[in-house]
Amino acid sequence: MTTKAEFLGGIREQMKRTLGRFAASSARRPEHPAAEAETIRRELAERWPETLDAFRREFESVGGVFHKVASVDAVPAVVSRIAREHDASELVAWHSAALGADLGPALAARGLDVHQMPDAEPIGVAERERLRAIAARADLGLTGVDLAIAETGTLVLVSGAGRPRSTSLLPPCHIAVFDRTALVESLRQVGVVLEAWHGDGAPPAAGAVINFITGPSRTADIELTLTRGVHGPREVHAIFVEQGIGG
Amino acid sequence: MSGGELATPFRQRAGGALKDAFLQEALTIATTKFIGLRQEAFEGFPEGEALRDQARAIKEATLQQLDRHLETLIGNVERLGGHVHYAATPAEARAIVVDIARRTGARMAVKSKSMATEEIHLNEALEAAGITPVETDLGEYIIQLAHERPSHIIAPAIHKTKGQVAELFSRELKRPAEADPEALTRIARGELREKFLQADLGITGANFAVADTGTIVLVTNEGNGRMVTSLPRVHVTVMGVEKVVPSLTDLMVFLAILAKSATGQKLSVYTSLIQGPRRAGELEGPEEFHLVLLDGGRIAQIGGPLREALSCLRCGACLNVCPVYRQIGGHAYGYTYPGPIGILLTAMLEGAPAVKDLAHASTLCGACADACPVRIDIPRMLIDLRREVDEKRIAPWTERVAFKLLARLLQHPRLYRFAARAGRVLQRPFASDGRISRLPLFFGEWTRTRDLPPVAPRTFQERWASDKDLRT
Numbered sequence: 001m002t003t004k005a006e007f008l009g010g011i012r013e014q015m016k017r018t019l020g021r022f023a024a025s026s027a028r029r030p031e032h033p034a035a036e037a038e039t040i041r042r043e044l045a046e047r048w049p050e051t052l053d054a055f056r057r058e059f060e061s062v063g064g065v066f067h068k069v070a071s072v073d074a075v076p077a078v079v080s081r082i083a084r085e086h087d088a089s090e091l092v093a094w095h096s097a098a099l100g101a102d103l104g105p106a107l108a109a110r111g112l113d114v115h116q117m118p119d120a121e122p123i124g125v126a127e128r129e130r131l132r133a134i135a136a137r138a139d140l141g142l143t144g145v146d147l148a149i150a151e152t153g154t155l156v157l158v159s160g161a162g163r164p165r166s167t168s169l170l171p172p173c174h175i176a177v178f179d180r181t182a183l184v185e186s187l188r189q190v191g192v193v194l195e196a197w198h199g200d201g202a203p204p205a206a207g208a209v210i211n212f213i214t215g216p217s218r219t220a221d222i223e224l225t226l227t228r229g230v231h232g233p234r235e236v237h238a239i240f241v242e243q244g245i246g247g
Numbered sequence: 248m249s250g251g252e253l254a255t256p257f258r259q260r261a262g263g264a265l266k267d268a269f270l271q272e273a274l275t276i277a278t279t280k281f282i283g284l285r286q287e288a289f290e291g292f293p294e295g296e297a298l299r300d301q302a303r304a305i306k307e308a309t310l311q312q313l314d315r316h317l318e319t320l321i322g323n324v325e326r327l328g329g330h331v332h333y334a335a336t337p338a339e340a341r342a343i344v345v346d347i348a349r350r351t352g353a354r355m356a357v358k359s360k361s362m363a364t365e366e367i368h369l370n371e372a373l374e375a376a377g378i379t380p381v382e383t384d385l386g387e388y389i390i391q392l393a394h395e396r397p398s399h400i401i402a403p404a405i406h407k408t409k410g411q412v413a414e415l416f417s418r419e420l421k422r423p424a425e426a427d428p429e430a431l432t433r434i435a436r437g438e439l440r441e442k443f444l445q446a447d448l449g450i451t452g453a454n455f456a457v458a459d460t461g462t463i464v465l466v467t468n469e470g471n472g473r474m475v476t477s478l479p480r481v482h483v484t485v486m487g488v489e490k491v492v493p494s495l496t497d498l499m500v501f502l503a504i505l506a507k508s509a510t511g512q513k514l515s516v517y518t519s520l521i522q523g524p525r526r527a528g529e530l531e532g533p534e535e536f537h538l539v540l541l542d543g544g545r546i547a548q549i550g551g552p553l554r555e556a557l558s559c560l561r562c563g564a565c566l567n568v569c570p571v572y573r574q575i576g577g578h579a580y581g582y583t584y585p586g587p588i589g590i591l592l593t594a595m596l597e598g599a600p601a602v603k604d605l606a607h608a609s610t611l612c613g614a615c616a617d618a619c620p621v622r623i624d625i626p627r628m629l630i631d632l633r634r635e636v637d638e639k640r641i642a643p644w645t646e647r648v649a650f651k652l653l654a655r656l657l658q659h660p661r662l663y664r665f666a667a668r669a670g671r672v673l674q675r676p677f678a679s680d681g682r683i684s685r686l687p688l689f690f691g692e693w694t695r696t697r698d699l700p701p702v703a704p705r706t707f708q709e710r711w712a713s714d715k716d717l718r719t
Contacts, residue, residue: 001333001339001342001343002333002334002335002339002542003333004321004331004333006333006335007333007335007540007542008314008317008318010335010542010546011313011314011317011488011546011549012314014546014547014548014549014550014551015311015313015314015549015550016550017549017550017551018549018550018554019311020307020310020311021307021554021555022307024303024304024305024307024308024311025304025308026304026305026308026309026492026493026494026497027301027305027493027494027496027497027499027500028496029494029496030496058513062512062513062516117530118530119528120528121527121528121529128530131530132444132478132530132531136440136444151513152513152514153513154514159529159531159532160526160528160529161527161528161529162528164529164530164531165473165477165529165530165531165532166477166478166530166531169470169473169474169477187499187502187503187514188499190499191495191496191498191499192496194495194498194499194520195494195495195496198459198460198495206526206527206528207526207528207529207532208327208521208522208523208524208525208526208529208532209476209477209519209520209521209522209532210519210520210522211473211517211518211519211520212514212517212518212519212520213516213517214512214513214514214515214516214517214518215516216516217468217469217470217516217517218468218469218516219385219386219432219468219469220402220468220510221384221385221386221389221402221403221404222385222389222404222407222409222412222428222431222432223273223408223409223428224276224277224280224402224405225409225428225429227428227429227432229432229436230385230432230435230436230469230470230471231383231436231439231440231443231469231470231471231473231474232469232470232473232474232516232517233470
């Protein structure tokens with residue numbers, strides 16, 4: 001078997017044979033990403049309505065369904081309306097701490113069968129299997145959003161305790177709740193935020209995966225016919241909370 | 248298939264493709280659609296051109312310090328609890344993955360679309376070891392059921408009709424399937440959902456790997472990449488060494504142009520940044536993560552003539568615009584990677600003899616270089632390859648002699664003028680209606696599929712010489 005030393009040694013041998021095709025450098029990383037991310041956030045605080053409009057346009061153009069509510073109290077009504085449209089009752093949700101609000105009781109009061117995911121490591125394999133089975137059979141998955149990218153209509157979700165990866169993946173319908181604090185304008189800004197999460201800033205959660213979700217799951221592998229929901233959700237809803245989720 | 252001659256020569260494979268009426272139509276529709284989508288995406292994106300330049304520079308800069316970036320990547324993957332393996336050859340890569348599968352007691356492996364695992368023929372090796380590999384990208388699933396190979400980098404089953412897929416599903420899955428993409432997709436969803444939940448092992452490639460953070464980046468539209476990396480106990484990534492990028496900032500430059508070049512989307516539906524195995528508190532994610540770094544001929548090109556091909560993002564844009572690919576499709580190329588970039592990658596991975604015919608399967612029109620998001624100069628390297636197969640005497644002797652004579656002729660004006668005069672006489676039996684449609688002997692190869700213009704009654708040189716007095 002090839003060892004690390006042999007492998008890298010071979011690469012170094014080759015590198016000696018050339019200086020490269022032209023003088024080149026990689027992208028300039030932000031020096032203080034957390035501070036730059038903070039600046040972006042501050043600037044956006046003033047022009048968030050335009051950013052939200054742009055997000056909505058792009059999100060709808062990739063097949064997302066956009067909703068706007070005044071306060072977080074109005075979210076359960078939207079969720080239950082979506083559930084009724086699908087004749088669905090079983091909902092799996094991120095933990096309330098990860099969502100930023102405890103919607104469980106209000107959703108249950110509207111007749112939904114709500115499964116809130118735990119925010120601590122589940123005990124043992126059996127519990128893990130049980131929770132995964134719930135996600136696999138649920139009709140609706142309710143999550144928060146860490147970034148909403150206006151340029152591309154993308155929702156960014158960081159995995160972690162209380163934020164299972166499967167909530168936005170296994171149910172046929174994904175509902176994401178967000179507010180203006182998640183909005184960013186561009187992929188370039190996302191780069192700064194990602195550098196901050198990785199570097200001198202704090203990531204929203206400590207999981208191993210950051211998922212960018214741009215509309216419902218799709219394929220065009222049979223005769224280039226666009227088909228939704230091949231493996232992931234057929235529908236993605238984004239509910240924007242005007243007054244903020246926390247307040 | 249690796250290294251050796253294919254059973255049928257390229258000409259025969261291409262000829263078969265040209266006679267396949269459905270394939271011809273499917274290719275035209277697919278490639279034309281992709282071209283349009285790509286153009287639209289970049290038209291609405293004025294910063295695209297600058298980002299393409301930047302992406303190219305990042306790839307070159309990364310290669311210039313590849314050892315350092317790989318070391319950083321390895322260090323970070325291991326720090327996060329992952330394991331890194333080193334595969335000099337496809338055989339070694341296969342052995343590593345099979346060994347991981349055996350050790351972890353895996354019986355079934357779900358795979359998201361990966362050209363690297365196609366390249367090393369991993370599925371055959373898994374099957375031989377008693378592990379069932381399941382392709383989960385819909386297109387790959389279809390061709391796996393049909394025991395075929397992908398015909399396009401990003402649309403592996405474009406050569407199949409919905410009718411053929413329906414027939415295939417009813418035969419292989421033993422259930423009725425109607426010839427409707429929506430219904431067929433639903434069937435595949437059901438079948439594959441079971442597999443995702445059962446499989447012990449998830450196998451992926453990588454679109455990028457971020458050295459700075461030890462992050463593997465997977466881009467899919469279907470969500471199968473997320474399934475494969477979230478549900479099984481073990482995740483293995485097989486990745487060519489050239490896929491590493493230094494930082495998250497660099498990554499964003501590539502993400503901004505990759506999907507636009509491939510399918511015309513601003514971003515693909517799912518981009519997953521995966522940093523090692525499951526963390527404390529997480530419900531899903533693998534307990535074990537393995538990264539297999541693959542050489543397979545790449546490393547020898549860092550200082551070699553095909554270096555620039557190491558920048559390829561596998562977007563497929565050059566296939567769609569290539570007048571040769573558009574006619575013959577992916578299978579006729581005969582190797583894992585089709586199209587203009589595929590010829591270069593085949594030479595890189597299989598050696599120059601493998602492309603002695605393929606090196607000529609290009610008009611050198613340059614459309615590929617224009618379409619390439621990182622501006623790889625594919626035509627230049629194709630010309631170099633042609634020279635190499637000639638110089639290494641891989642090309643047939645007739646071809647080598649013909650080109651040698653031609654080179655002589657073009658270098659000596661007197662000889663050239665003489666040849667023009669001689670040609671005018673010798674062509675008489677073959678020229679009619681102002682063209683030569685048939686030449687004798689092996690010259691006939693040239694006129695088999697195209698006409699040759701005859702030598703003019705008065706050549707330009709002759710006119711230039713005799714009209715000298717008229718020019719003042």
